[in-house]
Amino acid sequence: MTSVGDHCAEVTKVVSDTFRLDPALVVPGASLEELGIDSKGRIRLLAALEIYYDVTIGLDELDRFTDVESVAEVLAEALATGRAEEKR
Secondary structure (H helix, E strand, C coil): CCCHHHHHHHHHHHHHHHHCCCCCCCCCCCECCCCCCCHHHHHHHHHHHHHHHCCCCCHHHHHHCCEHHHHHHHHHHHHHHHHHHHHC
16 A cells, blocks of 8 residues: 555656656655645646546545645555545
């Protein structure tokens, strides 16, 4: 089973690529607001994660998108749920 920490590097890459940011600035504790990612940007990030990882993340999870680590946490949960559903 993968942990949130395992997904931080992956989220860093998606955030860096999607918003053309220096990966060195996109650290686990980095606030999305500090990185210049507003509410529309969080929707864009959610869509990018869904496409990149082929998962579904509910819009209600956007409130949890506060920093890189919290995004990794939501992604880890979505991947775990997706895998559990595939096994049924």
